[in-house]
Amino acid sequence: MASALFFYVFAVLAVASGAMVILTKNPVHAVLFLILAFFNAAGLFVLLSAEFLAMLLVIVYVGAVSVLFLFVVMMLDVDFAELKAGFIKNAGIGAVVGGIVLAEILAFVGYRGLTAASSLNVASPVPAAGSGITNTQALGEILYTKYVYFFEGASMILFVAMIGAIVLTLKHRVAVKRQSIAAQVARGPKTGLEVIKVPSGGYVIPPAGKHPEAAE
Amino acid sequence: MIDSTVLQVVLPELILAIGAIALLMVGVFMKNGEAAGRVVSWLAVGLLIVVGIAVFEQGGSATVFNGAFVSDSFTRFLKIVILVGAALTLLMTFDNFTRAKLLLFEYPVLVLLATLGMLMMVSANDLISLYLGLELQSLALYVVAAFSRDDVRSSEAGLKYFVLGALSSGMLLYGASILYGVTGSTSYVSIASAAGLPEMATNVGLTFGLVFVLVGIAFKVAAVPFHMWTPDVYQGSPTPVTAFFAGAPKIAAMALLLRFTQAAMPTAAPQWQQIVIFLSIASMALGAFAAIGQTNIKRLLAYSSIGHVGFALVGLAANSADGTSGVLIYLAIYVAMTLGAFACVLSMRRGDRYVESISDLAGLARSDLTFATILAILMFSFAGIPPLAGFWAKWYVFLPAIKAGLYPLSVIGMVSSVISAFYYLRIVKVMFFDEPAEAFSPREGRTSAVMALSAFFATVFVLPFVGGAIVDAATAAASVLVSAHPL
Numbered sequence: 001m002a003s004a005l006f007f008y009v010f011a012v013l014a015v016a017s018g019a020m021v022i023l024t025k026n027p028v029h030a031v032l033f034l035i036l037a038f039f040n041a042a043g044l045f046v047l048l049s050a051e052f053l054a055m056l057l058v059i060v061y062v063g064a065v066s067v068l069f070l071f072v073v074m075m076l077d078v079d080f081a082e083l084k085a086g087f088i089k090n091a092g093i094g095a096v097v098g099g100i101v102l103a104e105i106l107a108f109v110g111y112r113g114l115t116a117a118s119s120l121n122v123a124s125p126v127p128a129a130g131s132g133i134t135n136t137q138a139l140g141e142i143l144y145t146k147y148v149y150f151f152e153g154a155s156m157i158l159f160v161a162m163i164g165a166i167v168l169t170l171k172h173r174v175a176v177k178r179q180s181i182a183a184q185v186a187r188g189p190k191t192g193l194e195v196i197k198v199p200s201g202g203y204v205i206p207p208a209g210k211h212p213e214a215a216e
Numbered sequence: 217m218i219d220s221t222v223l224q225v226v227l228p229e230l231i232l233a234i235g236a237i238a239l240l241m242v243g244v245f246m247k248n249g250e251a252a253g254r255v256v257s258w259l260a261v262g263l264l265i266v267v268g269i270a271v272f273e274q275g276g277s278a279t280v281f282n283g284a285f286v287s288d289s290f291t292r293f294l295k296i297v298i299l300v301g302a303a304l305t306l307l308m309t310f311d312n313f314t315r316a317k318l319l320l321f322e323y324p325v326l327v328l329l330a331t332l333g334m335l336m337m338v339s340a341n342d343l344i345s346l347y348l349g350l351e352l353q354s355l356a357l358y359v360v361a362a363f364s365r366d367d368v369r370s371s372e373a374g375l376k377y378f379v380l381g382a383l384s385s386g387m388l389l390y391g392a393s394i395l396y397g398v399t400g401s402t403s404y405v406s407i408a409s410a411a412g413l414p415e416m417a418t419n420v421g422l423t424f425g426l427v428f429v430l431v432g433i434a435f436k437v438a439a440v441p442f443h444m445w446t447p448d449v450y451q452g453s454p455t456p457v458t459a460f461f462a463g464a465p466k467i468a469a470m471a472l473l474l475r476f477t478q479a480a481m482p483t484a485a486p487q488w489q490q491i492v493i494f495l496s497i498a499s500m501a502l503g504a505f506a507a508i509g510q511t512n513i514k515r516l517l518a519y520s521s522i523g524h525v526g527f528a529l530v531g532l533a534a535n536s537a538d539g540t541s542g543v544l545i546y547l548a549i550y551v552a553m554t555l556g557a558f559a560c561v562l563s564m565r566r567g568d569r570y571v572e573s574i575s576d577l578a579g580l581a582r583s584d585l586t587f588a589t590i591l592a593i594l595m596f597s598f599a600g601i602p603p604l605a606g607f608w609a610k611w612y613v614f615l616p617a618i619k620a621g622l623y624p625l626s627v628i629g630m631v632s633s634v635i636s637a638f639y640y641l642r643i644v645k646v647m648f649f650d651e652p653a654e655a656f657s658p659r660e661g662r663t664s665a666v667m668a669l670s671a672f673f674a675t676v677f678v679l680p681f682v683g684g685a686i687v688d689a690a691t692a693a694a695s696v697l698v699s700a701h702p703l
Contacts, residue, residue: 160329164355
């Protein structure tokens with residue numbers, strides 16, 4: 001009874017905040033409603049006793065993705081009046097495409113053409129239902145043992161992504177002065193002060209590279 | 217759990233992964249950028265040789281990680297070919313990248329990681345390891361395609377390759393998820409046994425999954441009609457990178473195709489045979505016709521590689537042990553000749569400027585007869601003129617196809633082989649009979665060595681102790697794949 005009540009609370013809030021994401025005028029509010037939708041979806045997962053997915057949803061989608069969205073929305077100056085004008089113009093085509101997709105989904109749900117015909121490999125729940133092991137623990141038990149090869153393979157892929165991002169974007173600009181805190185702290189009277197004899201009637205250009213903070 | 221026998225089976229991959237990480241550290245801690253690039257490149261070549269020895273020293277067949285990773289004579293044959301291809305392309309890189317100020321230590325590290333992905337692809341015996349290997353390889357290749365980041369065409373090549381590669385990965389994943397949903401397993405062995413059940417014979421989901429996975433792999437081997445990215449990416453990427461693209465990654469993707477079709481889908485052979493025959497005919501025809509109008513030699517080699525993938529697929533279409541060994545022989549010969557051809561392209565230099573136009577080769581025979589002769593041998597070999605290696609490559613794929621009764625496929629293949637001979641021979645004609653263009657600058661030693669080696673291989677393949685040894689190894693490799701999973 002209680003779980004049914006919670007289901008309806010989460011479900012109604014999820015659908016309502018989903019609707020608000022596209023209805024609200026202020027883009028920052030839209031992202032905040034999106035976060036609310038994620039939280040409610042996480043609640044639904046908890047009701048299904050899939051607490052690991054619920055945690056992932058909160059950590060990854062709320063913690064990382066939505067915050068990134070928020071930054072982008074706040075930094076980009078999007079003209080919403082202009083977007084609205086385009087909306088009215090293309091509403092007809094949008095409605096047709098949306099209608100077709102909806103019809104396809106309904107047809108597919110009705111048809112159920114792709115059936116799991118073979119009973120040979122039907123996976124049994126791991127761990128067996130009622131064994132009292134949470135699914136976070138169950139995942140942890142196989143991720144580093146049975147699936148260690150896949151785990152390490154995926155980590156190599158992330159490694160390549162990291163190297164690639166650095167190679168393609170990092171530029172060493174020669175003309176830019178960078179702050180070197182170590183050099184600044186180490187600066188004393190010996191390195192910071194220089195006595196230069198200026199001949200009377202002449203001038204002296206101090207040798208470059210003597211000042212530690214000017215290096216790099 | 218992991219014990220020492222498992223480590224022995226994955227030893228080459230382990231050495232390569234740890235070595236790549238160690239070389240990255242070496243590069244990061246060396247102050248001088250260019251010296252770091254040079255040192256890490258040489259160490260990378262050394263590492264690839266060590267990995268090659270580790271692969272060579274393995275014996276027998278073993279499956280580890282719950283059937284996700286397989287090591288047998290089939291994987292060993294292809295891994296050796298891939299490692300040789302990767303090591304020789306690294307050797308050809310120095311001169312070009314030094315001039316282009318691209319000799320960064322990240323390049324050899326990315327090539328090593330791409331090679332690691334290829335080894336994982338060759339050994340993949342599970343849909344998840346298939347995908348992980350493929351992504352590791354592709355991601356490293358997207359980066360090296362855009363490696364010359366100040367060059368618009370290189371960035372364009374990287375972006376195009378990335379977008380189309382991501383699309384193809386998506387299709388492959390979609391197919392893999394359908395296959396998993398229908399058969400209840402990601403392991404090739406379980407998929408094969410589930411697909412072999414009588415009630416699965418008419419299952420739509422199985423065919424859908426098969427088609428999507430094949431489309432994803434066809435993108436990676438650049439088989440028509442999934443080839444559109446190839447000419448632009450080959451032309452835009454720095455030439456040493458193109459040389460790498462044309463060789464090792466295709467071998468790995470073909471290995472994936474061979475094992476997936478024959479180990480996971482032996483009962484669906486009638487379905488995938490149709491697809492492979494179509495891909496093969498379309499690739500051979502496009503490779504023959506589209507290359508005729510090309511003036512840029514890198515684009516020409518791109519279309520030529522599309523055609524050669526078509527020829528290799530003829531062997532797979534035959535669906536027999538002979539056909540599979542034909543594909544393996546074709547791939548080994550193709551890599552050897554492609555490396556030589558790109559070594560020739562890398563030697564087309566006037567001062568500090570690299571040229572890529574076919575007309576730049578005019579009258580080469582009068583200024584550099586050795587260069588012209590080597591390129592002529594390679595072109596004759598590509599065209600399939602006996603007794604050069606290219607002829608035997610075609611011989612070993614068309615013979616099983618004819619035995620399997622695929623007469624239309626064989627006839628179309630031979631006709632397109634004759635048509636493609638036109639543009640190969642045109643290069644020979646330009647070099648030997650046209651009015652000389654400005655002579656090239658002196659060749660660089662390592663690149664010349666690679667092209668000489670390649671031409672030498674193409675010439676002596678006919679000798680029994682060269683060609684025969686490769687044919688024997690390929691036959692043994694193919695028999696493992698086919699006998700483990702009786703058709």
